[in-house]
Amino acid sequence: MDQDTMNTSTGQPERLRVAIVGAGPAGSALAILLARQGGDVTLFDDGRRPELLVGESLVPAVVPILRRLGLEEETASFSRVKPGVSFIWSPTDRLSVTFKRFAPAVFPYAYNIPRPHFDEALFTRAIAAGVRHVPVRARLQPASEQETGAELALAPETLAAAPAMEGRPPHLIVDATGRARHAARVLGIPARLGPRKDVAHFAHFEGFSWDDAPGQVLIARGEAGGWSWCIPLQERLSVGIVLGQEDAARLGRTPEERLERAIATDPWLSSIVGDGKRMTDVATYANYQLISERGYGCSWVMAGDAFGFIDPMLSPGVFLALRSAELLADGLAPWLRRGSAPSPAEMNSVLASYAATQNEMLSAWFELVAYLYDGRLATMVRVGRTWMAGPGPGFIKNTVEQYIARHVGVLASGAATTSRYSRGLLRFLSRHTLRGVDPAQLAIR
Numbered sequence: 121m122d123q124d125t126m127n128t129s130t131g132q133p134e135r136l137r138v139a140i141v142g143a144g145p146a147g148s149a150l151a152i153l154l155a156r157q158g159g160d161v162t163l164f165d166d167g168r169r170p171e172l173l174v175g176e177s178l179v180p181a182v183v184p185i186l187r188r189l190g191l192e193e194e195t196a197s198f199s200r201v202k203p204g205v206s207f208i209w210s211p212t213d214r215l216s217v218t219f220k221r222f223a224p225a226v227f228p229y230a231y232n233i234p235r236p237h238f239d240e241a242l243f244t245r246a247i248a249a250g251v252r253h254v255p256v257r258a259r260l261q262p263a264s265e266q267e268t269g270a271e272l273a274l275a276p277e278t279l280a281a282a283p284a285m286e287g288r289p290p291h292l293i294v295d296a297t298g299r300a301r302h303a304a305r306v307l308g309i310p311a312r313l314g315p316r317k318d319v320a321h322f323a324h325f326e327g328f329s330w331d332d333a334p335g336q337v338l339i340a341r342g343e344a345g346g347w348s349w350c351i352p353l354q355e356r357l358s359v360g361i362v363l364g365q366e367d368a369a370r371l372g373r374t375p376e377e378r379l380e381r382a383i384a385t386d387p388w389l390s391s392i393v394g395d396g397k398r399m400t401d402v403a404t405y406a407n408y409q410l411i412s413e414r415g416y417g418c419s420w421v422m423a424g425d426a427f428g429f430i431d432p433m434l435s436p437g438v439f440l441a442l443r444s445a446e447l448l449a450d451g452l453a454p455w456l457r458r459g460s461a462p463s464p465a466e467m468n469s470v471l472a473s474y475a476a477t478q479n480e481m482l483s484a485w486f487e488l489v490a491y492l493y494d495g496r497l498a499t500m501v502r503v504g505r506t507w508m509a510g511p512g513p514g515f516i517k518n519t520v521e522q523y524i525a526r527h528v529g530v531l532a533s534g535a536a537t538t539s540r541y542s543r544g545l546l547r548f549l550s551r552h553t554l555r556g557v558d559p560a561q562l563a564i565r
C-alpha cells in the first residue's frame with residue numbers, strides 16, 4: 121500500500137477523504153453516492169440559492185439516477201411529470217414526441233422541476249447520508265507540489281473552516297462549482313467553446329393558457345431569431361427566450377423589457393402567456409457552450425457544468441451533472457468497498473477514464489444539438505413526412521419511420537447519446553435525405 125493512503129498515526133489504511141466544492145446536482149449527488157459507500161465527504165457550499173435556477177426540464181435518463189439516489193418520490197411530490205417534448209419550427213413544421221413511444225429503450229417519462237427545491241432535496245439527502253457540510257464559499261489554489269504532489273489545494277482559510285478535516289489535504293478535490301469553473305480559473309485551463317454566443321432570459325408565470333398535454337415541454341423557433349421554451353411546473357409556467365446577443369439587444373435594454381417584448385411580438389408565445397402574470401424576476405444566463413480542455417489532474421477533478429455544458433435546447437445539463445457523479449462514484453467504488461484510498465497512480469487512472477467518458481458524452485450532445493440549430497433535423501422530419509404521404513407500402517414505411525424515430529429518441533433522451541450506431545444513422549440520413557433540400561430554411565438564427 122502506498123504511503124499516502126496510510127494514516128501515519130495509526131498505520132492503518134485510510135478511508136477515502138473527498139472535498140467537494142459546490143452543492144448543485146453534481147456535487148450533492150456525488151456526495152451522497154460516496155458517503156453511502158463509506159467515503160469521508162466534506163461538501164463546501166454557502167447554501168445561497170437564487171429564486172430561479174435554470175435546469176428545470178429533465179431528460180428521461182435522469183429518472184433511473186433519481187431512483188438510485190432514492191429521490192424519485194420526493195422529486196415527484198414537487199415537480200410535474202414531463203411526458204415528452206414538442207418542437208415547433210413553423211406553424212406547419214411541428215414534431216411532438218412522447219417518451220413512452222420509445223420505451224423500453226427510453227425511460228417513459230421525465231420531470232419538470234423547480235430547481236432550487238430540487239437542489240435542496242439533494243443536499244438534504246447528502247447530509248442524511250453522513251456528508252459533512254461546510255457553509256462557506258470555498259477557495260481553491262494551486263498546490264505547492266513539493267509538499268503534497270497534488271496540483272490543486274483548498275486555500276488555508278477554506279481548510280480551516282472545516283475543522284473535522286484536521287488540516288489534512290483530502291485525497292480528492294472535486295470542482296462541482298458549475299459555471300464558476302473554479303478549478304479551471306485557478307489553474308488557467310482553457311475551454312473549447314461552442315459556436316453559439318446566446319443569452320437566455322426567463323421567468324415564471326401564472327394565469328397562462330395551455331392546450332397541450334399537461335407537463336409537455338414546448339420548444340419553439342422564434343420569428344425574430346433564437347428560440348423559446350415553455351416548461352410547465354406545478355401551478356406555474358417557466359418561459360424563456362434564448363437568442364443571439366444582437367437579437368436580444370434589439371428587443372430591449374433590460375432582461376424584463378426583452379422577455380416582455382418577445383412575448384408580446386411572438387404570436388405563439390403571446391397565445392400562451394400573453395394574458396399571464398409574471399411571478400418572479402427575470403433571470404439571465406449567457407455564453408454557456410463550453411467543454412474544459414482538461415477535466416482532471418493529480419488529486420482533483422471537475423464534475424457537472426464545471427467540466428462542460430452544451431446547450432439548453434435538449435435539456436441535458438442536470439443529466440450530465442448527475443451522470444458525472446455516478447461515473448466518479450462508480451470508478452472509486454472498489455476502494456470505498458475496501459475502506460482505503462487509491463494510490464495516486466490508481467486515482468489518476470480512475471479520473472482519466474471518467475474524464476474520457478464525460479468528454480465523449482459532452483461531444484455527442486454537441487453534435488446532436490447542432491442538428492437542431494442548423495435546421496437539419498426539422499428538414500429531415502419534413503422530408504420524412506412527404507415520403508410517408510407518398511406512394512409505397514404503408515407498413516414498410518411505418519417500420520422504417522419507427523426505426524429511425526427510436527434511434528433519434530435514444531440519442532435525445534440521454535438513454536444512449538453516445539451510441540455509435542444511432543449517431544452514424546443520423547449522419548447517414550442527413551447526408552442522404554437532404555440532397556437538394558436547404559435546411560437553412562428551418563435553421564435557428
Ligand SMILES: Cc1cc2nc3c(=O)[nH]c(=O)nc-3n(C[C@H](O)[C@H](O)[C@H](O)COP(=O)(O)OP(=O)(O)OC[C@H]3O[C@@H](n4cnc5c(N)ncnc54)[C@H](O)[C@@H]3O)c2cc1C
Pocket residue numbers: 141142143144145146147164165166168173174175176177178179256257258259296297298299300302320405406408423424425426429431432435436437438439441
Ligand atoms: C439557459 C440555460 C437553460 C438550461 N436549461 C436546462 C434544462 O432545462 N434542463 C437541464 O437539465 N439543464 C439545463 N441547463 C443546465 C443546468 O442548469 C446545469 O447543467 C446544471 O445546473 C449543472 O449542475 P452542476 O451541479 O454542475 O452546477 P450548478 O447547478 O451550477 O451548481 C454549482 C453549485 O456550486 C456552488 N458554488 C459555486 N462556486 C462555489 C464555491 N467557490 N464554493 C462553494 N460553492 C460554490 C453554486 O452556488 C452552486 O450551488 C440550462 C442551462 C442554461 C444556461
